Amino acid sequence: MENYKLFLFTLSSAAVVGILAIIFVLRWVLHFQPGLGWNGGLAEFNWHPVLNVCGFIILQGLAIIVYRLPWSWKRSKLTMKIIHASVNLVAFIFAVVATVAVFDFHHVAKIPDMYSLHSWVGLAALILYCLQLVLGVGLYLMPFTPISWRAAFMPVHVYSGLLIFTSVIAVALMGITEKLIFSLTNPKYKDSPPEAIFVNILGLFLVVFGALILWIATRQSWKRPSEQTLHSLNSNGGDEDGTKVSQLSEGTEAEAFETIRQRNNKCDDQVN
Template sequence: MMKFIHAGLNILAFIFVVISLVAVFDFHNAQNIPNMYSLHSWVGLAAVILYSLQLVLGVCIYLIPITPIYLRAAFMPLHVYSGLFIFASVIATALMGITEKLIFGLKYPKYKDSPPEANFVNVLGVLIVVFGAIILWIATRPSWKRPSEQVLRSLPTYRDGSAGTKMGTALSQQTDLIDPEGNGDARRRSGKLEDSGQVN
């Protein structure tokens, strides 16, 4: 269920990205503003392209049942890293965008004179950085990851029931070797939820 929610939210975000890009290019063309000349636009477009590729590969590999288990396991580290990299790129793009808007938008007083508008947007930029740091911290903490037992239960099995079990066991062993303490914390947290009836 969680992977479908994850995919659904990303697809919804992609729709908003497309709408935003169309609006930006239409506005630039209407105002005779050159397109794709700033670092903000370069990094932003690169993030959109990588996000689109990440979304397509994620849907094809993790939502299509016929995808081999070994391919899913092999692609997972790259999928996780790409997601974090794209997220950091989006944060950087947002910071460059609001800075660019302040420099071009504020005339009297200018941005360098620190008017209230500039200070307000600067605070918003700092909050964006804090938000990004919190998300990256959570996403990289082993204690926030699903226990390997849950991963094992979510893996499909073939008719003889061996493929999914073998791959799940391998994933479990890898997780234990990488961070046995963090994985143990995740198991204990999951066990408490199951005992309380919060996990089906």
């Protein structure tokens, strides 16, 4: 992998920021808000930000970059597809439960549903995410799907994944702002009380996490090599567990890697 140290730094930074975002959202609902519960009240509503941050943002981000982890390159492509789909499925379940929580809260509190831009874009992102998951499983995990279909749909699949991910972060920022405006009355949000500052920092963490994930996901030099490339490298002296792949960054082995990669990349990467 080219710039392996930079990759590790970026990945570590994303992990730290993601963990901080989870800590902050939990601290927000447990300290500044009335905690978590499932009784139709504010405690039930609080599952909405917690599950969306943990699942719809953090887990979805992990699913996006799972192919980029060099120590996973020793695993078969099918194994990584299953992991990618499984993490996305868990994230989707989190998002569905979060959505049910807010609708249930609205029903008990007699609050209208689907009146804000936050709710419109959020529900659209959830529906698109469901469609993305179903089509992804159907096209890339079903053995009877024609390779030509997989190759044709791959640019749409990649673009849609990144679009949904960025949209979910935007929706989260809208929801955070909306929640603070509604809940902070004395002092008001505009007066910057401690809760407002604390939650604004949470929003910044989500933006930084999204930026780091997008950077990792869009670097061509950090892309998983083709299966033929990995096989050729292992056949030419790589360790059995494939760990040598992530260490090829200079010398003759790196040159051989790049030559093989350029020859095979066009066909195989279309079905990555």
